[in-house]
Amino acid sequence: MVLQSGTKRILKLTPDGLEQILDVLHKIGFETIGPTLGNDAIVYETIGSIDDLPQGWTDKQEPAAYRIIKRNDQAYFGFNAAPQSWKRFLYPPDRTLFRIRRKGKGLEFMEQEENTAELALIGVRPCELEAITIQERVFTSSEQRDDSYLAVRKKLFIIAVNCTSSGGNCFCASMNTGPHAKENFDLALTEVVNANEHFFIVEIGSETGLSVIHDVESAEPTEDEVETAAGLVRQAESQIRKLDLDTTPKLLSANLEHPEWDEVSKRCLACGNCTMVCPTCFCSTVEDTTDLSGKLAERRRRWDSCFTLDFAKVAGGNFRTSPRSRYRQWLTHKLSSWVDQFGKSGCVGCGRCITWCPVGIDITAEVQKITGT
Amino acid sequence: MSETFVDTGTETGTAMVPSFATIRKITWETDDTFTLIIDAPQVNGLPFSFKPGQFNMVYAFGTGESAISISSDPFKKSVIAHTIHRVGTVTSHLSRLKRGDMIGIRGPFGSAWPLDKAAGKDVCIVTGGIGIAPLRPTIYSLLRKRSEYGRIIILYGARSPLDLLYRVELEEWSKMPDVEVIVAVDRGDSSWKGHIGVVTNLFSYIKLDPRASIAMVCGPEVMMKFTIEELQRRGFAQSQIHVSLERNMKCGIGLCGHCQLGPKFICKDGPVFALPDVQYLLERKEL
Known part of the structure; x- marks a missing residue:
């Protein structure tokens, strides 16, 4: 959305100001969803106030390892990618597509009443923001669209939070998706917390963002404050892991028989964890059932994974039986053929697939081995 | 997300929801292969029209769908024929249906012969x-x-x-x-x-x-x-x-991911391809 000229793009907000924003959103009718503490992890759930945020907590992520630990400050957003992304709010893991009733010899379609909640997502990381944009392209770019995705997406209010530190498995900087959110948000926060002060620098990204923050107590930040926030975000750019965005797609498709595919498939359990936590993986399957009377049938769509054995199965055989072929499908689709299909990489560098791989397979290391970069 | 369903009384579907069609005739071609001739339904409120090579997702009530090519004359608009090999649960269910029964179809999908x-x-x-x-x-x-x-x-x-x-x-x-x-x-x-x-x-x-x-x-x-x-x-x-080409298909419209062959979605980029577009992919085992 285009901002009116003369609009102040950057504001300073106290934590109380953030609370006021939530109040405004509630008054408009938004359901606010943000990070909370649950099951020893950061979990995106409905929040009522900033008291529900995991204040003072951070996470430690390594290949196949995730722990939450206490911070020595009271930051509200002092952690990195949560186990589950925002994917499930736009593209539910299990959704009824339709119900059909048997009527005499005939069949009759029962329409689902669209009752899309208006969601405000609080604390979307830049990489996650890009993931939402990528999925939007997947579901809406071809002739036949999934309108249910767009229905939720259109109504979203997004408060992005720039990262001021990087997690152990992050590589957004090399994927050009973070740590600073550039677009597609309504408001973007950078949290500054130190011994003396605790505030947010707010960038306004849309008219809706502007109207929401309009009556909230805010101040004009000093140049020093803006620079302090920007400096913290720059810090987060230093990341151990990286991928070469330019060369990877071609080099992967040119190395489909590389011996590393065999090596990695000895470690890969084909469990599909990576696809479940990936914020862009979109594969689904459907299940058709009837009720006990046999008169009412429904179709449910569920997340599926290209790692499942029957993913590429047809009546006459199975196109991908070996774990090698299934790992190769996942990696080459994500990083190479995705570019052919949708014009951009399917990876945002959030590192979830590294954290949640039970055997700690590191996508960036595998790419380096296969492409020789 | 709440799920409320209402009666619509409608029989015409969309790309994601089947349109219903009455079986006019069933012909057994061989021991395990039969042809269903159905009255062509409307899709999205429009008369059904297809190009040779395209397919439908054919729905057996409560059992599921199979991607089945259309085998009738595209100039005859009133009926659609599907020749079906009875191999799985959906095709077995379809094989037991009788004249007058209803099935669902989504389509037509995919590319055509040139x-x-x-x-x-x-x-x-x-x-x-x-x-x-x-x-x-x-x-x-x-x-x-x-x-x-x-x-x-x-x-x-x-x-x-x-x-x-x-x-x-x-x-x-x-x-x-x-x-x-x-x-x-x-x-x-x-x-x-x-x-x-x-x-x-x-x-x-x-x-x-x-x-x-x-x-x-x-x-x-x-x-x-x-x-x-x-x-x-x-x-x-x-x-x-x-x-x-044939691959596993769930959606038929490039959204479920199952039918991928390299960068191609067989359902929407295919199923009919000029060979140069897929030869390099077919040469790879298990791609």
Whole structure:
């Protein structure tokens, strides 16, 4: 959305100001969803106030390892990618597509009443923001669209939070998706917390963002404050892991028989964890059932994974039986053929697939081995 | 997300929701393969219309869907035919239905055989097994505008004489001028006087002018592999060869991810491809 000229793009907000924003959103009718503490992890759930945020907590992520630990400050957003992304709010893991009733010899379609909640997502990381944009392209770019995705997406209010530190498995900087959110948000926060002060620098990204923050107590930040926030975000750019965005797609498709595919498939359990936590993986399957009377049938769509054995199965055989072929499908689709299909990489560098791989397979290391970069 | 459903009384669907169609006739072609002829429903409120090579997702109430090519004449708008091999739960359910029962269809989806590219050329159709089904609408179309095309050569392979589909039609087509139909079976029986062996053997019985021909190939992938090799041996350029591919499909519209072959979604980029678009992908095992 285009901002009116003369609009102040950057504001300073106290934590109380953030609370006021939530109040405004509630008054408009938004359901606010943000990070909370649950099951020893950061979990995106409905929040009522900033008291529900995991204040003072951070996470430690390594290949196949995730722990939450206490911070020595009271930051509200002092952690990195949560186990589950925002994917499930736009593209539910299990959704009824339709119900059909048997009527005499005939069949009759029962329409689902669209009752899309208006969601405000609080604390979307830049990489996650890009993931939402990528999925939007997947579901809406071809002739036949999934309108249910767009229905939720259109109504979203997004408060992005720039990262001021990087997690152990992050590589957004090399994927050009973070740590600073550039677009597609309504408001973007950078949290500054130190011994003396605790505030947010707010960038306004849309008219809706502007109207929401309009009556909230805010101040004009000093140049020093803006620079302090920007400096913290720059810090987060230093990341151990990286991928070469330019060369990877071609080099992967040119190395489909590389011996590393065999090596990695000895470690890969084909469990599909990576696809479940990936914020862009979109594969689904459907299940058709009837009720006990046999008169009412429904179709449910569920997340599926290209790692499942029957993913590429047809009546006459199975196109991908070996774990090698299934790992190769996942990696080459994500990083190479995705570019052919949708014009951009399917990876945002959030590192979830590294954290949640039970055997700690590191996508960036595998790419380096296969492409020789 | 709350899930509320209301009665609509409607029978016309969309790309994601089936349209309902009444079965007008069921013909058993072989022991395990049958043709469902259904009244063409409306889709998105519009009359059903398809191009040869396209498919429908065919829904058996409560059991599920299968991607099935359309095997009827595209000029006959009132009915749609699907020739179906009974192999899984959905196709078994469909095989038990009777005249007057209703099924659902979503479609038509996918790409079509290049009839425009075939204009003025000899058309060489090579099929195996149920692969003849998606080519039948093409044959109807070629015959309907007979003068626009050169010779029509149909090479067809099946497991046994009893597994041959559309036998009566094959017989009729073979009697038409400039139409050659040659059939081979893997195993003959006492009454079989035709060819025995793989379909690629039949190339030795025909004369092809590769410069003025186009080939359309559909069958098991191994059969297509050898057919492509044979065609190329006989001077066909890759761009003159077209194939129809099969993969697992759940949505039919490029959203579920199942049918991918490299960068291609077989459901929306295919199922019919010009060979140069997929040859490099088909050469890879388990891609």
